[in-house]
Amino acid sequence: MTKVTVAEEWLNACAGCEIAILNVGDVLVDLLVNNLDFVHIPVILDKKYFGQTGEEEHLSIPEAVVGIVSGGVRNEEHKEVLLEMRKKCQILIALGTCATDGGIPAMINMYSDEELKQFYYKDSLTTDPAEYPTEHIPPLLDQCYALDELVKVDLYLPGCPPHPDWIAGAVLALLEGKTEYRMPEKSVCDSCPTIRESKKGLADIKRMLSAPEFDPEKPLDEMRCLLEQGFLCLGPVTGVGCGGHKGAPRCISARVPCRGCYGPVRKGAKPLVDYMGALASVGFDPNKMPDRRGYLARFSGAHGTLKRPVRR
Amino acid sequence: MNIELLTLAEVEGISGREGNFNVKVRQKSRIIDMDKCIACNLCAEKCPKKVPDEFNEGLDKRKSAYIKYGQTVPLKYAIEKETCIFFVKGGNKGKKGKGKCRACEKYCPTGAIDLDQDFQDEIKEISVGSVILTPGFKPFDPSAFDTYAYTQFKDVVTSMEYERLLSSNGPCMGHLTRPSDGQEPKKIAWLQCVGSRNINKCDNGYCSSVCCMYAIKQSMVTAEHTTGDTDQAIFYMDIRTHGKEFDKYFEQAKENGVRFVQSRIHTVYPGQDGCGVKVEYFNDQTGERVKEEFDLLVLSVGLENSKSSVDLAEVLGVELDKYKFAESSSFAPSATNVPGIYASGCYQGPKDIPQSVTDASCAAASASISLSSQRGTLTQERTFPPEKEVAGEEPRVGVFVCSCGINIAGTIDVNELVEYSKSLPNVVMVENNLFSCSQDTQVMLKDKIQEHNLNRVVVAACTPRTHEPLFRETMKDAGLNEYLFEMANIRNQNSWVHGKEPEKALDKARDQVRMAVVKASMLQPLEHLSVNVNQSALVVGGGLSGMVSALGLADQGYETILLEKADKLGGNAWNLASTWRGEQIKPYLEDLISRVENHSSIKVYKNAQLKTNKGAVGDFVSEIEVNGEKKAIKYGIAVVCTGGQEHKPQEYLYGQDERVFTHLEFDREMSEHAPALDKAKGAVFIQCVGSREPDRPYCSRVCCTHTMHSAIKLKKANPKMPVYVLYRDIRTYGAREDLYKEARELGVVFIQYDLDNKPRVSKDGDDLVVMARDHILYRDVEIRPSYLVLASAVVPTEHKNLVELYKCGLNSEGFLQEAHAKLRPVDMSVDGMFLAGLCHYPKPVDECIAQAQAAVSRASTILSRSVMPLDSIKSFVTENCDGCAICVDTCPYGAIGLTDYDVEGVQHKKIETNKALCKGCGICEATCPKQGVFVHGFTNEQLRAQVHAALENV
Amino acid sequence: MAEHKEPVIVGFLCNWCAYAGADLAGVSRLQYPPNMRAIRVMCSGMVHPNLVVEALEKGADGVLVLG
Known part of the structure; x- marks a missing residue:
């Protein structure tokens, strides 16, 4: 054959x-x-x-x-x-x-090529200033x-x-001769077994490096949803699949919040707007998130999602 | 369908008795045929006769052909015979055409006006079982008060006039100007209690209850209707913000810079050049005489009954009190002296909106008890042919473009719009109608639907808010699901508002029709939802409010369960001696308890607590614990009457000296040791103990009246005893003001204090020493009383359990939250849940009973039917949902829950929505980051398609 | 291309207040520029932020959420 x-x-x-x-x-x-x-x-x-x-x-x-x-x-x-x-x-x-x-x-899409060259070859603290190679x-x-x-x-x-x-x-x-193969169009939450109780009180956000509350002896399905614990877990706006066909999400299995590496849930989805809209609905003030765009579109800056800010 | 409106009607007489009245009604002619009038305004536009517009307090003009205001129900025009040129000049009597004009008749596009008819008053005999009187109030006319110069100076206006000046549909379109010169006023004063608390120039000794609040509201909203800064001052005697959340609003106004001056303006002089006013008053701090100029002076006029309302009482034999309000009692708040005739609203005395709405429901409950055996015998319902299955079909849209006479066609080229509509995708037929809403068009519509096998219909006409129900009925008549229908609002939101730009209006109409067609093409038939109602009730709390609710529900014929956590019924009422009117509470309470306990339809559980709740309106299932035993109960609605308590003070030596009492403790002391009163050296009452403080920023509403009652009792028992009341504002609203007056007449001394200068209580040897700063002498006053009575706050019961069980809301002070502060004061935001009594807000016995009866009435709207139809516009869960549960907490109705399911051994989560609780607001839809939940008829895809259609040509 | 393009504003109007208000503006014959295209919603809280973004992306000059 x-x-x-x-x-x-x-x-x-x-x-x-x-x-x-x-x-x-x-x-x-x-x-x-x-x-x-x-x-x-x-x-x-x-x-x-x-x-x-x-x-x-x-x-x-x-x-x-x-x-x-x-x-x-x-x-x-x-x-x-x-x-x-x-x-x-x-x-x-x-x-x-x-x-x-x-x-x-x-993520570079937030900056121009000139800014990039200027920073990496000149301004960056750990760089000896040099000319951009031609x-x-x-x-x-x-x-x-x-x-x-x-x-x-x-x-x-x-x-x-x-x-x-x-x-x-x-x-x-x-x-097998199929011409189509699609990833499931669901979010990380679909594969995440953590306990959901209430998303209220999200106004108080924890930094990513602080530890969530969990008992390392106990399985993932006995840990409370990290978003509910105050971490900006990107699970709700990230495509499912990092754990494979049946596994739990990888980062969350390691007891850290999802960072969004599978990109948007489906083509055309806008994780940035979706996430901010959802969190604002439960009382979170979007202005409290530093570098909102870079954080929420860390893995999906193409398709015009991340753009250079318009300078007025 | 089951309310018959008789407008322009007056009651001329009544005969018969409770359960079988015969009412004679005289109905004046509207001249305009209600069935034909489409409220297009042409008659008013063409009518040449201008008359003062009474709705705008005569500040501008309307026509003889008119509607009173834009929101009138029914929205049908009328012709005022008394001013109409045609009728004034003789009408159609005698030689034909004697009355000239007939402009309205000529221009009416639907032929609704035929002036050649015989317009006689119609006398109707109506047979009813109960009668409810709600003729409303009349604002006090201050013309008689020459000191305020209302009739002399243009810039002295009543608060009603000011309200119209502020209104966007008022005489100056909401951009405030003063009457004298049309300039924007920059400095405005309000004078309170004009025509209230006054027996000098009028006989209105009562407090009108609402004026403080409306003056504060007017001062607060003035900023929205003026440019730049405005200076506002409210001249008052006592600020009476005793309603729920009102005191916070008062504090807010102070923070916003509204000046509150506790002084009465005693003279008003003309301002410069005849504009504005100069007023004279005494400074409340220094006592000096002040002259100050204002651009506008607003007289906060009180409420009274009109002459026609007084006449009505006479016709019906209803007794009025000394202030000409309908006489009522605390224990039957809506009853009049005539059995079967009830009253509510300001006919009984001045009231604010929440109280009026509550009392209206209370009257409805009372009026329907005697009719409950006949319930449903006169109701009407329509029947329709079976629904055609269209789910799998390609959309076949029919578009009907309405000309609305010339209302639309006069601006928008409807022929062009028809041609355009034919070019749209999925459209298989387009027609133009002169009046799409007319009865014959409905028949035609039905035929066209069948002839062209339409499965979606778009009507481009007026607003869906008024006409969608009509067309939906036609859809059902044609055998189509009523939700396969969409309207394009090319009248109210196009031709009427873009009359001068026909080209652009046509462009907009094209877009509107295109958007409607796109949406219609995506509409799916929706299921008709309903809930089987368990026609029984649960009442939580066996205090006064709870017992009245339970008894009311049982009297209406519903099986009722009453839960009481204590071992006896009655709650706080056991501690109360009498109502403010002087009615003895104990006999009433004992009678009430025995009626509740012996009622065959009431099951009373004492020592009982609610443990769980499942289900929703119509079908709740709970577990209760009675004397430690668990028990399951089922019910269709619940009334929460969990009450409140007297706050235990932590100041003024309370608990440290036996001479310091709370109100309830002092009531007991007076009844148990009455003889001691003779020897008492004196009594001091301190008001607002624990109320209106930063920790508890609300007025407890009942304490001022309670103090008056106790003070009067002391004075009557021992006239020589000095009695002092240390207060902040006396809030004896309504006719309770009489008690305040009586206390003053009996020699009770009132000393005002403020939060910065609270009374100090100490002990000197055996003496109890109260120090207060007299607000007139500006000196400290020392009092050594035998009794110190603290008017302590009313605090709510702990509601955490209920909030968890039913997802109901609390306000920041812990009182249960009603669905709408003004319009739904006894409903909770959770469907099928109602509230009454102190758990809602502090209130006296009569208001508790009224609210409890109102809850009965509101509950009956659900319990009276075995099946409750639900609207089909509800949220539904899509396959995209994966249970992140962000939406669960955002649902204001608690309609979303989380559930687990299993696929190939792996657990997944998703949400479930409860159709009975969901109101279709779609907050979940806007929250969901993954399109996991939509609302039928307003899905994200449908709204997106509309956005795209709107921007197709951009 | 036309020299002067009329701005288009997409409006999301709550059925219970803003939409009713727009109807009342009609009853009162208040005149205003014909540039808004109204989309009726059952609550302004139903408007997903994505719809606003999308309207702007598709060329709307402004978006009004009224409720």
Whole structure:
């Protein structure tokens, strides 16, 4: 039987998503024997874009049935690679929250490229002032984009990193001939077993570094909801799935509040507005939250969610 | 449907008796046919005759063809025969056309005016079982008070006139100007007690109860109707803010800079150039004479009965008191001397809105007891064909564009709008009607729905607030679910308000129709909801209010459970000697207890407590504990009468000296050791002990009257005994003012103090020494009394348990919160829950009984039917809900609960909404961060679609 | 494109107060500019902040929540 070809690329990324692919583990090993053939995955397999000796003029990526791309798009090189992937792959998967919603790097969208250069090369306290390099680095785009702002994306697998359950699920679904695979459109709360009593009294907010009340000997379902304990847990506005198909949310299992790494609950949702609206309804004053935008859109700054403030 | 309104009607006579009255009513002609009038205002617009507008206190003009004000019910115009040119000049009598004009007849677009008819008064004989009198009050006319120069100076106005000057639909459209020169007044004075607490120039010895509060309100809202800063001063005798939350409002006014001057203006001089006034009074601090100019002087006029109300009493044989208010008793607050005839509102004496509304319900309860066996025999209901299933169908929208005569068509090009509507998606037919609301159009609408197989209907006409019910009935007649209907308000919110911009009005109308069609296309048929009502009641608390409620409910025919936590019924009433009118409480109480305990429909549980509550209106299930044993009970409604207590003071040597009493303790002392009064050296009463203090910023309402009562008793027992009352403001509202007057006449000495200068109590040897600063002498006064009586606050019972069980609200002082302070004073915000008595606010016996009977009336609106229909506009949970539970606490009706469910061995959570409790306000919808809960007919998607449709051409 | 574009304001009007008030403005024939497009809601508390944001995103020049 012919194997399904897979190409994998990483753009503005950290390789965490690729480790998540490897973490699929036994299932992946089994599939690699008969079903899958990674024809291109530069993180793991050496690959020269312009021919082995650099003789080619155009970027080349082999054709594949499935393309997996992690990372957002921040510079011209990312863009070129992405466009090439789209051209060569029949089904394009955006892997990880950077690819689906911009991820952590998209927080830069609150600043201009000039501000960025000024800070990192000049103003930052731990930096010896230097000039911004001009050679051998691709020019920056005006902001950090999610993949679907530039190309059509067929499948979204958010997460920072994505849970291997969903990667395996998506691959198996495609192998079965399905063309669609959707993450559940529910929030982290759906998988969170903590006790909900009352959200009143949220006016008093605790800092993220202070410890919630819980008994480490007791299971998660005997701990009170962290939001109700006064932590700004982003569970209610974050897509479910960090615990895999059936597991409890990872951060909350570690007794810390959700930071929103799976991005919005569904495409088009506005976690920033949703969360502030919901908390304001239970009496929380949004002005009490420092860096509201950066906090609430930490993982989803693309799609125009985080913008440079208009200077008046 | 079950209320028949007879407007322009007067009672001419009555015969028969309780249960079977025959009332003769004279009804004047409205001239305009009510069935045809669409309230388009054309008759008024064209009418050439201008007359003073009595609603605006004659400050501007209206026409002879008119409605009194925009919110009139029924919203139908009338022609005033007395001023109409046509009728004044002879009408249609004699030779035809003798009365000229007929402008209204000519312009009326619906033919509602036919001046050739015979307009005779109609005499109606009405057969009824009970009669309730609510003719209202008349504001006092200050013309007789020459000192205030009301008739001389234009800038002296009554508070009613001032109210109209402030009103946005008043003569100056809410931008305050003074009558003399049309300038905005910058300095305004109010003079209280004009026509109240006065037996010099009028016979109104009573306090009108509402004027302090309305003057403060007027001073507070003046800022919203003026530009820049205004200086406001209220000249008063005592500030009487004895209602719930009122005293806080008074404090707020002081903080806002309203000046309160405890002095009476004794002379009013003309201001400069004939504008404004110059007033003279004595400074309340220094005693010096002051002359001060004001741009406007408002006379806070009192309330009295009009002559026609007095005449009505005579026709019906109802006795009036010395102030010409209907006589009533504390124990039957709504009854008159004639069995079967009841009274409520200001006909019985001056009252504020909450009290009037409470008394109205009280009268309804009293009036319906004798009729309860006949309940439901005259009610009418309509029937409809079965509903067509349309859920799976593509939307087929029919649009009906109303011309409303020329009301819409005169501004908006309706033909153009019809053509435009045809181009909209899902629209399969469009029609223009002259009057979409007319009876024949309803028949046509029904035919069109069937002919074109419509499954959604849009009517572009007037407002859904008045006409949606009519069209929904037509939908039902046509076999469609009534919720598949949407209106585009192109009259009230378009043609009427953009009359000068027809092009833009048409643009707006297009958008409005498009938005309505988009929404209509998304509407789904809604289920008709109802609750099976358990026609029985629970009353929590066996005090006076609780017993009156229980007895009332049982007399109406409902099985009633009465819970009392103590081992006997009666509560605080056992400690009270008499009402302010002097009626003895004990015999009444004993009789009441025996009637309650022996009533076949009342089950009394003593030593009982409420433990749990499940369910909602119509169908509550609770567990109670009686003498330690648990028991399940079921009921349809609950009345909470958990009462309050006398506050135990922590000052003035209370508890440290046996001569220091609270009011209730002193009542007992007087009855048990009456002979000691003869030898007593004197008595001091200190008012506001624990009330109107920062910790408890409310007036306890009953203490001033109680003090008067006790002081008078002391003086009568021993006229030589010196009696002092140390007070802040005396609040003997209504006819209780007579007691204050009597106390003064008997020689009781009143010394005013304020919070900064409270009386000091100490001991000198055996003597109890009270030091107070006399407010006239400006010197300390030492009194060595035998009795020191502290008028201690009334505090509410601890309500934490109830709040948890029913999710009902408390105000910041711990009193139970009513659903609306003015309009729903006995309902709680939780449906099916009512309240009465001290748990709501401190109040005297008569008001407790009135509120308890009002609760019976309100409860009957639910208990009288075995099935209670519910509105279908309710919240529902979508598949997106995952139980984060943020919405649970935001629901003001406690309608949302959290529940667990299991999928493949994994626990999940989601919310559940209770249809009986939900009011469809949608706060949950706006709270939910994930579209997990919507309100039918107003889902996020539907509202979004409307937003998009509104902005389609942007 | 027209030179001068009329501003469009999306209004969310509470059925019980603001919508009734707008009706009364009609009964009283008060004249005001025809730029608002009213959406009737059962309570101004029903208006999700997202609707306000969305209206502005779609080009509304202003949003009124009246209740």
